[in-house]
Amino acid sequence: MGITIHMNTKTKTDYKNTFTSTAVIVIGIILLGLSVIVSINFGATDLSYQDVWKAFFHFEPDNSSHIIIRELRFPRAVAAIAVGGALAVSGAIMQGMTRNLLASPSIMGVTSGSSFLIAIALAVLPGISYLGLMMFSFVGAGLGAALVFGISAMAKGGVTPVKLALVGSAITSLLSSLSTAIGIKFNVSKDISYWYAGGVSSIQPQHILFALPFIIVGLILALILSRSISVLSLGEEVAKGLGQRTGYVQLLGTIAVLLLTGAAVSIAGMIGFVGLVIPHITRFLVGVDYRWIIPCSAILGGILLITADIVGRMVNAPFETPVSAITALIGVPFFLYLARKEGRGL
Numbered sequence: 001m002g003i004t005i006h007m008n009t010k011t012k013t014d015y016k017n018t019f020t021s022t023a024v025i026v027i028g029i030i031l032l033g034l035s036v037i038v039s040i041n042f043g044a045t046d047l048s049y050q051d052v053w054k055a056f057f058h059f060e061p062d063n064s065s066h067i068i069i070r071e072l073r074f075p076r077a078v079a080a081i082a083v084g085g086a087l088a089v090s091g092a093i094m095q096g097m098t099r100n101l102l103a104s105p106s107i108m109g110v111t112s113g114s115s116f117l118i119a120i121a122l123a124v125l126p127g128i129s130y131l132g133l134m135m136f137s138f139v140g141a142g143l144g145a146a147l148v149f150g151i152s153a154m155a156k157g158g159v160t161p162v163k164l165a166l167v168g169s170a171i172t173s174l175l176s177s178l179s180t181a182i183g184i185k186f187n188v189s190k191d192i193s194y195w196y197a198g199g200v201s202s203i204q205p206q207h208i209l210f211a212l213p214f215i216i217v218g219l220i221l222a223l224i225l226s227r228s229i230s231v232l233s234l235g236e237e238v239a240k241g242l243g244q245r246t247g248y249v250q251l252l253g254t255i256a257v258l259l260l261t262g263a264a265v266s267i268a269g270m271i272g273f274v275g276l277v278i279p280h281i282t283r284f285l286v287g288v289d290y291r292w293i294i295p296c297s298a299i300l301g302g303i304l305l306i307t308a309d310i311v312g313r314m315v316n317a318p319f320e321t322p323v324s325a326i327t328a329l330i331g332v333p334f335f336l337y338l339a340r341k342e343g344r345g346l
Contacts, residue, residue, distance in 0.1 A: 113144020
């Protein structure tokens with residue numbers, strides 16, 4: 001009888017989690033669609049929803065409104081969704097693999113590493129192609145993460161969540177300062193400032209075409225690894241006891257993070273806290289199963305960033321507030337709360 005009751009309770013819990021997760025995905029997709037429509041319609045140039053409809057289904061090459069929608073605002077909306085989803089999934093993977101609630105691309109030095117090598121590329125190779133910049137972004141993402149985890153591992157007492165956050169903040173400041181120095185020395189400050197401001201206002205269709213395949217591959221890899229990350233999040237010893245090849249999972253998870261973050265930084269620059277906040281919200285909504293956390297994080301991350309982009313256009317219209325400033329208003333208090341909560345591990 002006790003076994004039957006336990007099994008029935010477990011089945012009901014699984015059913016509830018599945019229902020909730022499915023509802024989050026369905027509602028999230030609907031909100032994404034509505035957000036795209038609002039994003040396309042809202043801006044310095046007044047456009048009607050009828051203009052948006054005609055731009056996609058009755059396109060007129062000589063109509064300036066249609067050109068603005070097809071060449072500027074739609075790519076911008078797609079970029080916001082792709083970048084938000086990529087950063088959110090990166091944060092979810094990092095938090096799951098390291099069991100560190102403070103882990104995220106912006107805090108662990110991944111985004112600053114990408115921007116740093118992009119600064120070097122702009123200074124040393126002024127005629128570099130966009131694909132070349134993306135390659136530098138990937139390498140920089142790996143460099144930033146390696147520095148943070150390497151230095152934290154050498155510290156007395158080993159790696160703890162707050163130590164990673166402190167080292168990550170220090171490395172981010174260092175790489176940002178070096179990038180500024182490079183910009184001044186080689187007269188590329190204006191180009192570098194775009195990457196550090198963070199935003200999707202200058203996105204071109206070709207940028208999306210270059211970056212989207214890498215983001216898609218990273219998301220697919222994350223989904224394939226989602227079950228393994230759920231097991232790994234229980235602890236490395238537990239995962240090994242269950243027969244998991246933890247080193248293999250961590251390697252592939254790291255590759256997914258580098259693909260997602262490298263591509264996101266290459267088109268939108270440094271946008272912080274999306275990868276920190278969204279995984280926590282997602283776990284609150286759908287539980288601890290990464291088979292649901294990964295897709296839900298991608299959707300909620302896209303919603304957060306496209307909403308932040310819309311808000312950034314409203315705050316000081318007709319001028320635009322950088323998206324990174326909007327996400328920081330949300331992320332900084334959340335980070336301080338988590339740092340205080342995890343401070344006992346310092």
